[in-house]
Amino acid sequence: DGGITQSPKYLFRKEGQNVTLSCEQNLNHDAMYWYRQDPGQGLRLIYYSQIVNDFQKGDIAEGYSVSREKKESFPLTVTSAQKNPTAFYLCASSMGGRMDEQFFGPGTRLTVL
Amino acid sequence: KQEVTQIPAALSVPEGENLVLNCSFTDSAIYNLQWFRQDPGKGLTSLLLIQSSQREQTSGRLNASLDKSSGRSTLYIAASQPGDSATYLCAVGGMYSTLTFGKGTMLLVSP
Numbered sequence: 001d002g003g004i005t006q007s008p009k010y011l012f013r014k015e016g017q018n019v020t021l022s023c024e025q026n027l028n029h030d031a032m033y034w035y036r037q038d039p040g041q042g043l044r045l046i047y048y049s050q051i052v053n054d055f056q057k058g059d060i061a062e063g064y065s066v067s068r069e070k071k072e073s074f075p076l077t078v079t080s081a082q083k084n085p086t087a088f089y090l091c092a093s094s095m096g097g098r099m100d101e102q103f104f105g106p107g108t109r110l111t112v113l
Numbered sequence: 114k115q116e117v118t119q120i121p122a123a124l125s126v127p128e129g130e131n132l133v134l135n136c137s138f139t140d141s142a143i144y145n146l147q148w149f150r151q152d153p154g155k156g157l158t159s160l161l162l163i164q165s166s167q168r169e170q171t172s173g174r175l176n177a178s179l180d181k182s183s184g185r186s187t188l189y190i191a192a193s194q195p196g197d198s199a200t201y202l203c204a205v206g207g208m209y210s211t212l213t214f215g216k217g218t219m220l221l222v223s224p
Contacts, residue, residue, distance in 0.1 A: 006156075033211065033212075040216065041216055042204075042214035042217060043157075043202070043204075043212075045211050045212070045213075058211065088154075092157075094210060096210060097210065098144040098206060098207075098208065098209075098210050099145050099164055099206070100145075100210065101147065101159055101162045102147065103159060104158075105156050106155060106156040107155065109154070
């Protein structure tokens with residue numbers, strides 16, 4: 001059953017802590033993306049990776065970091081430098097071409113206590 | 114910088130009505146346009162993908178059109194049902210295969 005999985009579904013973080021959100025896909029897609037969604041807002045791009053061992057900053061990369069060591073995995077770390085991390089985080093993947101459709105995971109809701 | 118606007122922000126209709134959701138974008142140099150559905154607290158489900166060279170795409174009761182030159186797309190939903198209630202998001206694809214999203218239209222279809 002092909003798709004994108006994100007874990008955990010809910011995550012709570014204390015101020016000053018780093019947390020890592022998991023994103024895994026078994027669609028054999030080259031490109032993967034991380035978006036952030038705030039209430040009443042559209043999605044905003046944090047980071048994206050078009051190929052293993054390479055990634056680029058999106059519109060709101062400050063306070064976040066990523067790695068792409070394996071094709072199927074693209075974890076996102078929310079660092080203590082991110083001033084307002086409470087949000088819904090969505091991971092997506094695509095074949096990687098400019099014309100290709102993006103598919104999304106179920107999301108992780110991060111709350112800072 | 115690309116900006117995507119969706120109108121209306123919210124829409125409430127009785128079951129059975131046909132309806133149109135609107136999406137506009139500022140930069141016509143797009144590669145594709147996707148319409149998504151999002152249920153509360155869930156991820157996005159892709160509904161339709163229109164390539165930049167296409168004018169429309171259809172899937173069941175859904176029809177999406179694209180007019181690149183005027184920077185507009187519409188999503189037409191025929192014979193709406195309560196199960197169509199969700200937020201609908203429009204996104205345009207740019208040079209680096211990334212998407213720029215609108216804020217969405219929240220649709221409520223009442224029985």
